[in-house]
Amino acid sequence: MNSRLIFRVISLVGILLLTACASSGRELEVNAQDPHEELNRSIYAFNDGVDTYVASPLVTGYQWILPDLLESAVTNFFNNLKEPKTILNDGLQGKEQQAGVDFERFLINTLLGFGGLINVASYADIEYHEEDFDQTLAVWGVPRGEYLVLPLLGPSAYRTIPGEIVDAFCSPANYAIWPIQLLGIFNARSNATQSLNFINEVAVDPYVFMRTSYLQWRDYQITEGENASDDLLILDMEEIFDEEEEELEMLEIGL
């Protein structure tokens, strides 16, 4: 049953890729981080369709059935199950102190928080961290590689793929029975609702918005915020400003 489902998904993705390749006549300036933009946009559109017509209605039902309190207990439960992965990657990145804090958090929430349903550690002000194998690879110096949009999984990059596989092996949720896994998927999509709605509200090009914010946010996580005051500045535009200062002075905001 499972193998048939996987086969169907692969066939569907295959058709989608063929369609994308066949329609690559449109002229697009190649973005250095995203040379596969044409293909990525097609997969993005596919994911968007699946989300609009399948995931979103299901999640609306899930949110309607589950009371808020229970919903946050489910989120706590799955966040707690991410801790072993985080602790392992803390260690691999040489963050011994953080590994200790995360282990303490996991222990407290599992033992005192009924298997992680209650986030007891947050009352003790024990900070929550999230580390994954993609971040570890980055810390080890593996370059990110080109940007990719994966069918059903969304924004990614070459380095993220081995990262996701290792993380999947380290996540206890993936060894649970299928209803728990399904609940995990609903919970993840439900938690993403606000961000997805925000993108739809503010973005003039949602694909580009997703790509730019994803790449910057991952850099921010990897560098622990160090990239914020360096890479994100537009220092190189100083010269352009100077010759245009006068012109900008003349233009009115008009409000």
Added chain:
Amino acid sequence: MMLLTKMITAFFLLFLSQLAAAEEVAETEIASQVVQGFQSELLNVMQQGDKLNFDQRFEQLKPIVIKTHDLAKITRIIVSKEWKKLTKEQKQELIQKFSTLSIASYAHYFKSFSGESFKIESVKQLSPGQIYVHTFLVLPDDKDVSMDYLLKKTGHGWRIINIITNGVSDLALKRSEYVSVIRKSGFDALITEISAKIKKFSQ
């Protein structure tokens, strides 16, 4: 005599470096006041919550956003090389639309208050013309949101030209989006998109 000259020179250099350091402190102080002024008005509007409708929030935020942000320069940056291809009228229209959109986004998203506050963590002068103000939006029941401001010195003082939220630069985000829309669909399509956003925010 030579020793005296050397001493005077050393004293003079020391005095100059102290003066430069003091000036830098004064500049960072002014820049952080700009951010503080903007954030306190934002909180003020949030605290009035349901008492204000969208138009009232828009009108209340308009002067402070115009005073603290360099909206013309931000507009210039976000269309990158496309700027040079625009006519004067198009540039004018884009600045006006983008400025309206910026104020409308603040009026749309900052409309309720549940104990939020801002705290300035650090201020750093990156170059004579740029200052980086690192702040946090403190949420009562959630992790603090890192909200940093890049200010640029203009003829009218220090002005915000970029906001970086949890590592995501608003300027870079808008630049990649706006350039993409202009190149794919043209200037008019961008204006249509921006107008649609403004309308949506105001509803």
